[in-house]
Amino acid sequence: MPKLKATIIGAGSTYTPELIEGFITRQEELPFDNFTLMDIDETRLHTVGSLAKRQLMVGGFRGEFTLTTDLDLALEGAAFVFGQVRVGKMAARIRDEKIPLKYGCLGQETTGAGGFMKALRTVPVIMDVAERMKQLSADNAWLINFSNPSGIIAQAVLGHTDVNMIGLCNCAINMVQEIEDTLGTKAFDYEYVGLNHLSWITSVVKHGETENLVAALSGKAGAAMKNVPEIEYDPELLRAVPYIPSSYLSYFYAREKQFQKCLKAEQTRGEICLDLEKKLLDQYADLYLTDKPVELEKRGGSLYSTAAVSVADSLANDKGDIHVVAAKNNGAVPFMDDDDVVEVKCIVDKKGIRALPVAVYNDYVSGLMRAVKAYEKLTVKAALNGDRDAALAALMVHPLIGDYEKAKPMLDEMLEANKEYLTRFFS
Secondary structure (H helix, E strand, O other), X not given: OOOEEEEEEOOOOOOHHHHHHHHHHOOOOOOEEEEEEEOOOHHHHHHHHHHHHHHHXXXXXXXXXXXXXXXXXXXXXXXXXXXXXXXXXXXXXXXXXXXXXXXXXXXXXOOHHHHHHHHHHHHHHHHHHHHHHHHHOOOOOEEEEOOXXXXXXXXXXXXXXXXXXXXXXXXXXXXXXXXXXXXXOOOEEEEEEEEOOEEEEEEEEEOOOOOOXXXXXXXXXXXXXXXXXXXXXXXXXXXXXXXEEOHHHHHHHOHHHHHHHHHHOOXXXXXXHHHHHHHHHHHHOOOOOXXXXXXXXXXXXXXXXXXXXXXXHHHHOOOOEEEEEEEEOOOOXXXXXXXXXXXXXXEEEOOEEEEOOOOOOOHHHHHHHHHHHHHHHHHHHHHHHOOHHHHHHHHHHOOOOOOHHHHHHHHHHHHHHOHHHOHHHOO
């Protein structure tokens, strides 16, 4: 297999050492001979990048290693581009979390009004990366995106470019891992259906058996993520929607309770992460540190590198493995349009991504998915065109908002607060 160039966009992220660890563990399957790390923040790039270089050297890497603020240089010849950008940094995230609370709405990084505003900032940046990849990167290069909101970004890129792209999240892999831990075995099949951060495991069947174990597991599994306040679900709820929910569904299942938690919290999650990142960057600057510190687990990126590197391995080595990723529906989920990006089990090989048919779901799942998909499509339209009408319609159709008297002033304030990143809305 020919050697490969891997590029990380947004490499100043404190998650980068987690991703580098994944490359080291799979260096025989993915023999990268060039790692290029790119970020617009030169200080963070060198702090994080220096640790990444030490990790690679200790791990046996002897190829080319480059740190750069030049996006074109980073993309040139790349076979795999890993996206993990945060436009506006933590300051923008904290605004996304705080402003909605003033209007009685949840403030969260990827869900509701906060996720909407992050999408408006991020979609144009990732679209620019995708367009430049067509000119600069290797033939059949892949963009593997972790930047949030991952599903909306995938809807934009897959719907408006012909770039090879996968939207990836660590939510599914953590949910499956928790089921493995609960059952004490990997010998089971499962069905997974949803959108990014709006998903369920609807079937779990041990090999050689026929009983669906989801009802028995629904109160025991669900993979609570570090950045989502945990909620205990009543048995009646778990009977009404009898599937294992991703942790982000707590914002829909218990909207008022989660709103009150956010409202009363001494710090937003973004403020907590800002403090944590300062501590992590101090550790990364230690020239004797050659591995990711244990404190990185508090950032909520569990199994992040496993998900990203496993998918790259399947693509590069034509493995035909099954991964849960964001991909075009193409008939896999019967109640969604073919061009809708959904998050389901997919076969991944050199031919690309093929979503597997979904059979187990109910009307609650289909209704919520279709409503949120309408929001996602309107958000993409708003982000690409600076369309205020589409932006307002997106907030109006979102199940966590849907109130003009809240949506209109909230939108106006959030757009103004992000004016430097949203020039299309102010031209």
